[in-house]
Amino acid sequence: MVQRRAPLKLLLKKVASKIGVKGRLSRSDIEGIFLEIELDLLEGGLALELVDDIKKHMISYLVEREFRGDPESFLRNELKNFLIKSISVGGLDLRKIIERAKEEKEISVFLFFGFNGVGKSLSLVKTAKVLMDLGYKPLIAAADTFRSAALEQLEGYAKEIAVPLVKGDRGADPASVVYNAISKAISKGFDVVLSDTAGRRAMDRNLAGELRKIARVSNPDLKVLVVDGLAGSDVINQCRSFNEIVPVDALVVTKVDAGGYVAAVQAVYFLKKPVLFLGVGTSITDIKPFFPEEAVNFILD
Ligand SMILES: Nc1nc2c(ncn2[C@@H]2O[C@H](COP(=O)(O)OP(=O)(O)O)[C@@H](O)[C@H]2O)c(=O)[nH]1
Ligand SMILES: [Mg+2]
Numbered sequence: 001m002v003q004r005r006a007p008l009k010l011l012l013k014k015v016a017s018k019i020g021v022k023g024r025l026s027r028s029d030i031e032g033i034f035l036e037i038e039l040d041l042l043e044g045g046l047a048l049e050l051v052d053d054i055k056k057h058m059i060s061y062l063v064e065r066e067f068r069g070d071p072e073s074f075l076r077n078e079l080k081n082f083l084i085k086s087i088s089v090g091g092l093d094l095r096k097i098i099e100r101a102k103e104e105k106e107i108s109v110f111l112f113f114g115f116n117g118v119g120k121s122l123s124l125v126k127t128a129k130v131l132m133d134l135g136y137k138p139l140i141a142a143a144d145t146f147r148s149a150a151l152e153q154l155e156g157y158a159k160e161i162a163v164p165l166v167k168g169d170r171g172a173d174p175a176s177v178v179y180n181a182i183s184k185a186i187s188k189g190f191d192v193v194l195s196d197t198a199g200r201r202a203m204d205r206n207l208a209g210e211l212r213k214i215a216r217v218s219n220p221d222l223k224v225l226v227v228d229g230l231a232g233s234d235v236i237n238q239c240r241s242f243n244e245i246v247p248v249d250a251l252v253v254t255k256v257d258a259g260g261y262v263a264a265v266q267a268v269y270f271l272k273k274p275v276l277f278l279g280v281g282t283s284i285t286d287i288k289p290f291f292p293e294e295a296v297n298f299i300l301d
Contacts, residue, residue: 007044008300016072027063045232045262057082076300083296087268092250092276098192101221107185109193109218113211114226115238116199119254119279123226124194125157129284136191141181142167143174146198154196161284174210175217208245215246224276226252227267229259239271254279261295
């Protein structure tokens with residue numbers, strides 16, 4: 001899909017120029033502009049729901065308002081503040097999560113899930129590296145027993161950072177792989193089990209059941225939904241359908257190096273969950289923290 005760049009900037013320009021012509025705008029003026037550029041907004045990767053929320057917000061502060069200064073910078077500021085406020089949901093303290101879990105049950109469990117090919121396995125390994133840098137010992141549970149290529153790839157990544165991995169036979173029950181990894185982690189003094197899972201499509205009830213079972217068996221302390229930064233507005237569907245299967249605690253948004261922040265902003269906007277990190281490349285150290293203001297500035301320019 002070809003994504004149009006800067007759909008929100010186009011919106012601001014349109015509204016500002018209409019203000020320039022008409023002085024003040026009515027509700028139907030604003031609705032007319034949204035209708036006129038709806039396709040550009042959607043093609044720019046914005047979900048209909050977000051476009052609607054922006055429209056409502058704009059109507060609330062714009063209708064019959066008189067302008068003196070530059071309307072475009074006023075509009076930009078309003079929209080910027082609205083978006084920043086909507087996606088400022090606080091950070092994640094991994095240390096706290098791990099230490100709290102340790103008191104109860106010796107180890108903590110992080111579960112990674114999401115659609116096929118979004119970058120779950122690489123993101124899991126990136127997380128392992130973050131944890132090692134914090135002084136913790138992670139163990140990987142290779143619970144994607146669905147595809148043998150997935151296992152090989154994960155083993156390759158794990159080797160790169162010298163993190164041990166527990167695996168099962170091809171086609172083995174993934175929940176049992178996670179269970180075994182947890183037993184090993186407790187007996188061998190690991191701190192965190194990072195559980196990979198097979199890619200899931202929302203319509204695949206079987207895999208949804210499997211994911212639920214893994215969550216039930218392993219009682220994760222952090223349930224991380226990995227979404228694809230190139231998914232455009234579909235990121236909302238990914239968030240919704242997975243959150244229904246397993247309630248999400250945190251997000252990883254991948255491929256931000258290739259797709260920018262549109263998906264990241266929308267994922268946080270709809271789930272109101274913190275971002276563990278953004279994936280910004282294919283190396284294990286290619287991660288970046290999510291700063292709402294930086295993300296919003298990016299999508300407005
Ligand atoms: N450019 C870029 N590529 C990524 C990123 N994260 C993952 N990938 C690539 O996306 C592809 C799928 O990743 P993988 O971890 O196997 O996805 P999974 O199927 O969800 O486990 C691989 O080619 C990764 O190298 C990222 O942040 N940036
Ligand atoms: Mg994988």
